[in-house]
Amino acid sequence: MIYLDNAATTRVYDTAADAAKRVMLDDYFNPNATYSSAVKTNDDVEQCRRDIAKSIGALPEELIFTSCATESNNAVFDCCIKNKKGNIVTTCGEHSSVYENAVRFKSRGIDVRFAPLKKSGSVDENSLLELIDENTALVSVIHVNNETGVVNPIARIAERIRKKSPRAIIHSDGVQALLKTEISLDALGVDLYSASAHKIGAPKGIGILYVKNGINISPILYGGGQERGLRSGTQNTPYIAAYAAAVERFIATADRSKMTGIRHDLSVYFESRGCFTVGTDENSGYIICVCIPGVKAEILQNAVHDKGVIIGKGAACSGTKRGNRVLSAMGLDPYQIECCIRLSFFTDTDSKDVLNAANIIIDTAQAIRSNNVG
Ligand code: PLP
16 A cells, blocks of 8 residues: 555554553553652653644644644633634635634624735735734644645744734644644744644554743643643643654654655656646645646545545645535646645655655546546
8 A cells, every 4th residue: 555645634653552551551541640650650741741832943832732723722722812802813724624714703793804815825824914904813824735745934923913913822733744844833923833643653542732931821621730831631641752753753853855855756757747736835844735637636546545545635624515615725726736645645655655645646547537537
């Protein structure tokens, strides 16, 4: 099998699975209990927090473990800006876990403004800045788009926002960006940042919300006061251990120039076969979105699956919804959107496998076209 849907989720690294298993079977104590075995479990959680924080340019106390990035993104709206007055500015390129929250706040009568995307995939920075004023409470801009891999220049955007609206809280959804772009969190200049472990070789069900020191948020969950009182609930100790192990493994094996090379070669290959790459701005290197004219992505996806190639088409979590909001915001017409596939890579992705898969995709697309004509 050639698995090219790593933006949806990744296979768990052996080291991450081992770390989770060790905690489940041996160090399974409640980290909030007071006997020494439990204290050791708590120390392990804090060590994981320190290790993850160090790897991403944050301070340990700035990381809250959550159940997933969807929870982190919801918390941005519900716990960070709930009681603030003012407008919210976001983009048309957000993942649904931000976008649907923006829509929810808008339907409550809050002034929510959406910045357009450029045809090339990144947010139209000047339009975004025009929407921001001294009453802006929150600006949320996705770091790397999950459909196209296009990178928004968050550090520059954050700097420009600060100049215009020093009081605005700046959030970025970094699920497809963390460790996959070179910038660390302290250099990004954001107040809040969301990430998810299952995109980097850890299990599904663990994420983080970065809350920069000095930013006040109300609790996400109320109860026993875990996570500095901000997210009650017994910590998911096995998955926290797995997350830290995955971060370590990812950093040890990631090779951005290899990814960029694979993506570049694929783009050249597909374009030589009459297809076009969607999103031409700077890319993380881990995602490519390609339009294969005349072939519906859904049909192609199932046909190549039968040949051992797994590819994506749009975000996995919006798979049941018709159309594609992000590609449409980039100016693609509905017919082109139906024909867009997404290939996404991981640290173990092999360049020969990828080119093999691309050949299978093109041959299968050709066969589908011939059947349609016949
Ligand atoms: N944000 C982006 C950009 C994503 O790609 C995803 C998942 O695909 C999410 C948020 C949601 O992450 P989770 O599955 O951890 O809720």
